[in-house]
Amino acid sequence: MTSRQRMTSAARKPAAAPEAEAVEAQPEGRWPFDVPHDPYLKIGEVQSMLAAEFPLLTLSKIRHYESIELVHPHRTASNQRLFSPADCERLRFILREQRDRYLPLDQIRELLRQLDAGQQPEGTHPGRLRLIDDAAKRPQPGTRLRLTEVADLTGVSVSDVEEMVDAGILAADPRGRLTAQAPDIVRFATMLLGAGFTLRQVRSVRTSAHAHAVLVTNSIATERARKSSVARERAIASATENSTVISQLYRALLTENIEVELR
Numbered sequence: 001m002t003s004r005q006r007m008t009s010a011a012r013k014p015a016a017a018p019e020a021e022a023v024e025a026q027p028e029g030r031w032p033f034d035v036p037h038d039p040y041l042k043i044g045e046v047q048s049m050l051a052a053e054f055p056l057l058t059l060s061k062i063r064h065y066e067s068i069e070l071v072h073p074h075r076t077a078s079n080q081r082l083f084s085p086a087d088c089e090r091l092r093f094i095l096r097e098q099r100d101r102y103l104p105l106d107q108i109r110e111l112l113r114q115l116d117a118g119q120q121p122e123g124t125h126p127g128r129l130r131l132i133d134d135a136a137k138r139p140q141p142g143t144r145l146r147l148t149e150v151a152d153l154t155g156v157s158v159s160d161v162e163e164m165v166d167a168g169i170l171a172a173d174p175r176g177r178l179t180a181q182a183p184d185i186v187r188f189a190t191m192l193l194g195a196g197f198t199l200r201q202v203r204s205v206r207t208s209a210h211a212h213a214v215l216v217t218n219s220i221a222t223e224r225a226r227k228s229s230v231a232r233e234r235a236i237a238s239a240t241e242n243s244t245v246i247s248q249l250y251r252a253l254l255t256e257n258i259e260v261e262l263r
Helices: 003-012 043-050 059-067 085-101 105-116 147-154 158-166 182-194 199-219 221-225 229-262
Strands: none
Touching: 043 059, 043 085, 059 085, 085 105, 147 158, 147 182, 158 182, 182 199, 199 221, 199 229, 221 229
16 A cells, blocks of 8 residues: 555544543553553442442542542543542552551552552562561550551541540540550441441440450469469460450350341
8 A cells, every 4th residue: 555545544534523521541650550541430430349348438538548649530621530440459459458457558658659660579469568567467465556546557537436435445545545456446346337236236345345354364363363474474375265265155156146036
């Protein structure tokens, strides 16, 4: 084909129909790279897509992640947010790191920075990159946490954490700090509240746990009274073992009683 024939053929091709509002694909410079970056999903559609795995995900939380630049949805001429499948996977990664590894948002930001830079070692999970210590997923025993730290670790708002303290679900020390177990308590309490339980009902679980904690500590009173280091270690080991047995017994009893009620 001559150059004149090629020009004539190109001229005959129909022009693409203009759209009411042009949407450009996002630059594929952000992780994940192997997922389409074409923005066409509205924020409500994104929430619906992730709802099965993250039932507590709200529109305001998605907007918050955008405001702190963890996700970067496209904005149309009318300022409407449009998300791509890559944005959805990025959101899923953020939510999983908060839920499963208890990572605060600043560490998730560093993970995403590394992923965006292509620094993920081949064959490894994105959540196990350099500079991020796996020990960070859980506070060390004996650690005291501020309400803001618990909120950051769990993705729950500070006001919701305060509400759990006021309801007696969380125990704060005189300085207003919470225990290392607080993130787990908040996480599971939030799941129950999302399932329709009330704060008072969730508190009843804490009341039951306190009663059994007293039962366990009373059972090792003799060892604790001896004050020696050997006796202390023996008391701790016994308390740990008894706590595990009580937890397993409670789970079996709870399952049995639910089965009976549903018959």
